[in-house]
Every structure is written in structure tokens, then in C-alpha cells.
Amino acid sequence: MLNKIAADLKTDLPAELVDFLFAAYREIKENYLLERHEPSELNGGKLVEACFRILEYKTKGSYTPIGTQTNDMIGKLRAFEQLPATSTIESYRIHIPRTLASIYNIRNKRGVGHLSADVSPNFVDSTLINCTSDWVIAELLRIFYSCTLHEAQKLVNALAIRPSFLVHEIDEIKRVLNPSLKQKEQVLVLLASSYPKKVSESDLIKWIEPKSKATFVNSVLKKLHAERLIEYQTDKNCLILPPGLKYVDTHYSSFINQN
Numbered sequence: 001m002l003n004k005i006a007a008d009l010k011t012d013l014p015a016e017l018v019d020f021l022f023a024a025y026r027e028i029k030e031n032y033l034l035e036r037h038e039p040s041e042l043n044g045g046k047l048v049e050a051c052f053r054i055l056e057y058k059t060k061g062s063y064t065p066i067g068t069q070t071n072d073m074i075g076k077l078r079a080f081e082q083l084p085a086t087s088t089i090e091s092y093r094i095h096i097p098r099t100l101a102s103i104y105n106i107r108n109k110r111g112v113g114h115l116s117a118d119v120s121p122n123f124v125d126s127t128l129i130n131c132t133s134d135w136v137i138a139e140l141l142r143i144f145y146s147c148t149l150h151e152a153q154k155l156v157n158a159l160a161i162r163p164s165f166l167v168h169e170i171d172e173i174k175r176v177l178n179p180s181l182k183q184k185e186q187v188l189v190l191l192a193s194s195y196p197k198k199v200s201e202s203d204l205i206k207w208i209e210p211k212s213k214a215t216f217v218n219s220v221l222k223k224l225h226a227e228r229l230i231e232y233q234t235d236k237n238c239l240i241l242p243p244g245l246k247y248v249d250t251h252y253s254s255f256i257n258q259n
Contacts, residue, residue, distance in 0.1 A: 002022060006018050008145050009021075009140060012144045012146070013057065014057065016066060020066055021047065021050035021051065021054070024046035024049075025137060027043040027046070028043045028044060028130060029130065029133075030249070031043065032129075032130045044106065044133065047103065047133055047136065051100050052064075052076065052077065052100065054140070055097065074105070077097040077100055080092060080097040081097065091139055091143060096136065096139060096140075099132055103128075103129050106125045106128065166189050166193075166252075174193065176190060176208070178255060178256075181255060183208060184220055184224060185251070185255065186208050187208070187221065187230070187238075188224070188229060188230070188244050188247055190204065190208070191240035192245055195239075196239070198233075198237040198238060198239045199237065200236060200238070201238065202236070229247060
């Protein structure tokens with residue numbers, strides 16, 4: 001899905017800006033999935049940098065080169081509001097800049113990356129950045145879509161409701177959206193999406209639908225337990241362990257790109 005959205009945006013935007021945007025977006029989503037909330041927030045700054053350049057390009061015809069430092073980002077975002085309302089679409093002037101400003105303020109003003117004695121707001125802040133990043137991508141697609149209106153609407157709706165790139169939940173049933181993943185990989189992705197909650201053996205069987213339950217338990221769950229990627233407990237509940245989270249983190253991009 002992301003490749004389709006990126007391809008549509010590239011019909012109207014410089015390819016390097018689109019690639020820069022989606023690299024930041026993927027990092028936000030991956031880090032959020034793995035509950036790495038500070039990195040998710042930090043990558044929000046990269047997404048703002050990419051979107052700022054897109055707004056520059058669409059309103060001025062040129063943009064600040066990638067890699068060039070941009071000072072006073074909030075001031076630059078507010079400056080879009082001064083563009084003529086009669087010749088500039090509302091999203092360029094108001095909606096996108098103000099949304100980007102909220103992401104950037106959290107990135108810079110809430111102590112991300114700094115030690116603090118206060119209760120950490122990182123989880124709720126990264127949740128906000130995760131959702132607003134979805135909105136930004138969906139809004140750009142809405143503006144620039146080159147597919148049919150029906151296809152564009154489906155893509156926007158999918159961004160709005162899907163909690164991760166690889167897992168979707170319907171009526172308490174989770175499905176790995178890439179069926180080409182091995183059962184071992186599906187187990188790790190599902191457990192990572194549920195972490196820190198435990199998942200029962202019966203739920204994993206229901207979600208993955210292996211042909212042989214006995215083979216699944218003996219060759220997948222028990223092997224993952226022996227490798228210390230998960231904890232497979234005597235009550236038949238499973239919990240992903242730090243090495244399992246690291247495995248998902250390391251391979252997540254390849255899991256997505258297999259789609």
C-alpha cells in the first residue's frame with residue numbers, strides 16, 4: 001500500500017522528497033509498533049522536515065535542499081498562513097502547517113531525548129505523532145492522488161484505521177497481512193503487536209490457522225522458546241522476549257517489502 005501511495009505522490013512531487021517523507025514515516029510506525037516511543041517522536045522531526053519542503057515546492061516552485069539545516073521551523077510553518085487565500089489551497093496554508101507544528105513542538109519542547117524527573121509523556125506523545133503522521137500522509141494522497149477517487153478513498157481509509165503495516169485486528173482476531181511470512185515470523189510479529197500483553201496458544205492458532213496444531217506447537221512455539229525469542233509458559237501463554245523484539249525490529253522493513 002505504501003508503495004502505491006508513494007508512486008502516486010511522485011507523479012506531482014520530486015522523488016527525493018517523497019522518499020525522504022516515507023523513510024521518516026516508516027521509522028515512526030516501526031518504532032511505535034515496538035514501543036520505542038522516543039525514537040518515534042524523534043523521527044517525527046524528519047517527517048516535518050520532509051513535509052515542509054513539499055509545501056515549499058508546491059507554493060514556491062523550489063525547496064530547501066535535503067541536508068540543509070532549517071532554522072526557526074515553527075516560524076517558517078506559520079509563514080504559510082500568510083499566503084493568499086484566493087490562490088493557495090487551505091491545506092497548504094492552514095491544515096498541514098498547523099499539524100506539522102504540533103508534531104515539531106512535541107519533538108522539541110517536551111524533553112524528547114533529555115533526562116527528566118517528571119512522569120514521561122513519551123507514550124501519549126508518540127501516539128499523537130503516530131496518528132497525525134497518518135493524517136498527513138492521507139491528506140497528501142487526497143490532494144495529489146493519480147488513482148481513481150475510489151482507490152484513493154480506500155487507501156486513505158486504510159491509513160486511518162490500520163494500527164500497523166503488518167497486523168490488522170477485526171473483532172479480537174489479529175491477522176498478519178503478509179501471508180508469505182513463515183509461521184515463526186508471524187508469531188513474532190503478532191506477539192510484538194500485543195506486547196507487553198501475553199497471548200494464549202489458542203489465540204495464536206486462531207490467528208495464524210496452521211494446518212497442524214501439534215506441529216505448530218512443537219516446531220514453532222517450543223523452538224522459539226528454546227531460542228529465547230519468546231517465553232512459552234506452562235499455562236500455554238506466550239510473551240515475546242527482548243531478543244524477539246530485536247528480531248522483529250531488525251527484519252521489519254523486509255517483512256513489509258515482501259508485500
